[in-house]
Amino acid sequence: MTLQDALKAEVDGEVRFDAGSRAAYAHDSSNYRRPPVGVVVPHSVDAAAAAVAVCHRYRVPVLSRGGGTSLAGQCCNEAVVIDWSKYCNRLLSVDPDARTAVVEPGICLDDLNSQLSEHRLMVGPKPSTHDTCTIGGMIGNDSCGASAQAYGKMTDSVVRLEVLTYDGLRMWVGETSDAEYERIVAEGGRRAEIYRDLRALRDQNMALIRTRYPDIPRRVSGYSLDQLLPENGFHVGRALVGSESTLVTVLHAEISLVPVPDHQSLVVLGYDDIESAGDAVPEIAAYRPLALEGMDDYLLDLARMSHLASGTVLEEMPEGSGWLMVRFGGDTRAEADDKARALIEGTRDASPPPRCAFVHDPEEEERLWKVREAGLGATAYPPHHRDTHEGWEDAAVPPDRLGSYLRDFRSLIREYDYRPVTLYGHFGQGCVHTRIPFDLSDDEGVRRYRQFAIRAAELVSDYGGSLSGEHGDGQSRGELLPIMFGDDVVRLFRRTKRIFDPDERMNPGRVVDPLPINEYLDLHSYHPPEPSTHFSYPEDGGHFSHAAARCVGIGKCRSSSGGVMCPSYRATREEEHSTRGRARLLDEMMRGDVIDDGWRSEEVKDALDLCLACKGCRSECPVNVDMATYKAEFLSHHYAGRKRPMSHYSMGWLPVWARAAAVAPRLANTALNLPGLNRVVKRVGGIDQERQLPRFASERFTDWFRRRPRRTAGTPVVLFPDTFTNNFHPHIAQAAVRVLEAAGHRVVVPPRPVCCGLTWISTGQLDQAKKRLRRTAEMLEPALRAGVPVIGLEPSCTAVLRADAPELLPDDPLVPLLRETARTLAEVLDEEQATLGGPSPGASHGLVAGLDRDPVRALAQPHCHQHAIMGFDADARVLRRAGVDVEVLDAGCCGLAGNFGFESGHHEVSVTIAEQGVWPAVRDADDSTAILADGFSCRTQIEAGTDARPKHLAEILADLLPEGDEDSEGGERAKDADRSKDEQRAKDGQRRSGAERRA
Known part of the structure; x- marks a missing residue:
């Protein structure tokens, strides 16, 4: 029986030795690449223990993995990887009085803190990856974060650990009194042997351990043998923290908790340079802040260029080129603010005194703090400079x-x-972060990197510091440990390894007998042939190979709440279905090693199949991985010269079928919704049987517009009649006409059909998409050259004009004009400061509304493409000026995402995504609250699972106009009666289907 067969037979979990899984786990967040032997995703802690037992029998190495964000290479190895994060993620118990909790190792830090919030407790350490890192990973790495200034490292949070040795001993370890030690030794067996050997190691080398360990708050390098000293209670549990899965497997953890600060305040101190900020740290630390962070001007510039910092945030920064961000906490706002004021007053006597800013607004404070937290992402690909890498970053x-x-x-x-x-980091504890533009692609660059790392290690050691103050040793620093500790202490590390892991099968090549820092470097072996592509990849120098390797493994796509990405990961909890996992598979596809069939790869196709192409990653990924674009590119090559899925023909060619249906829309609706025929149509078209087909309007918007009286007065704007609005929801475009004309515009509609090519892009039919985009640009050429705004009502179509079109047609002279003139309705109104209460000062036009209307409340679900490309700020401002109190949902993708949710096999994932965010939020909304959803997909999904009838921004604004302000045809209020009846019948059927599913 093979190892794989034995694991499948004996482990309650998912056992994966396929190329796709091995590719997804071949990297962490470091410079290294090591495809694993296989991956085990255990259903329980006991199942993970069974997996270790099988590996022991076959003498195969084992590696535990949490969030997979390790920066030093400790989370990728030629071993069986145990991924704890999918199933072993429970909070087992909380003792609020003792302030402790028992957890499984795969629980995410933010998820745990969310569950602890009812007790007003939290975990002390908070790394910048708090939304994705796991407690097991934090224990393995001895994680810290900014909050370690007040609460210490993960070492300080561990009360006890339940651990498993490679040879099968399972035990709880913690602080050990002399009496407890004697009891353990008297019981005999393997546990007694371990404790006896550890005590002997300590007693024989007490002076060495006390003198060679740096006495600093941020020593993460090496094994924590100092925790075995008598003054530390012979704490075997804490001695194992930071051992990077090289000694034991952690099964459970009992950790201490701290109270959540009720209120916080932030002071920012500006200095002439970052070195001067470093000089001031001891003085500022004396005020005992919760956090004391440093940041230089280059990081702020990168944050600005990466759109991580808004103009408002930048205005809060005091003058300088180096800053200290000082956070205080208190039981009351006054207490937190008083601490901040005391610091400001105390720094007046410094020579020279720093410039001070006291951030009063909690939202602004949080945005500013996120700039510092996003350091790794902002510095990875600095514009106009070489890519940077870890290797000496903490x-x-x-x-x-x-x-x-x-x-x-x-x-x-x-x-x-x-x-x-750039230099930044946890300055209050002397920890400095940076990413350096090492050249790791050739032998000379690697030689210089190795030489620099040795020199840097010597410099840190001369200062009495630690090679790692947060990220651990892994492979990046393991070889350099003798420089810091000396050979005698490193021999103790080797002795410790043999006590726990005599077979040397626990994450080998790390800490003890480490691999050279220049071996298995990711980029040193990455020289793939450059394929011909449809998209131009301007941010990657025109190279798809660079785009495929763009992910640096931060793992923000694995967060469980907040933001847009990655909806399919949130539904499946699968690494392969995260943005990072897909990026790793594309990277491996380019290498041709683990995945060796290139564009034809079924593994890559399967991983991309559940990508909703929501584009959330384009804006939310710290390094702007754009998986929607990569998916379209892959599909175009994968199906080149081959038969495509039927959904590519049915939904990919939707604009063509919609134009055909416009000849007899009622007949088309009847035919598509007859029982029996309806099922056949869906089966043939690759559409899921659970989905209701959209119903065509009885009259297209363009036909309605063509027969209405022409308006000759006003500033011209072009209204883009996208397929969805034109054929399915023309009343939205009619409302937009009414709003724009009330704002003083003359609306122009193209005389012939135009299309952005979205449906062809999302299905990877890129030649067809380019053809239609060229035709559209030519149709709009007079308006484009005149600079007339082209207003899109469907966010996904507007996003194509702004982003996809320039990257698909970089040499077309009209496309840059199209990108510059494409606007949303809100952007046009916002730019002109149009209001519903009358014109703003300096504005030539205004939308006039009655002043006696009731307050209007709205709950907005921004379309993912709008979130990624255009943003929602203009919409929020327009609504606010119109007197609409709008709450913008932070519920993520709706789950429909164009053709994705309609395609056969995607319904379950689509519904799961909706139930995780938008559906509950809409159901909980007050009946008087308008549901705002500009996207056709968003409106369709909301109607499928709730009783709401969501509206477009144009409808909400039109409803606020005076009753008499309508055109001669009755305007937007002349709603299509057929549409209302047909959609209500379809909605009733969807609601019944949804109710049955929930029941």
């Missing part, structure tokens, strides 16, 4: 020597010409 020195260290470290960077480099 060293720590005594805080009182930080300024001097920064000067010497910057000199070393200049010596190697590794510039520009």
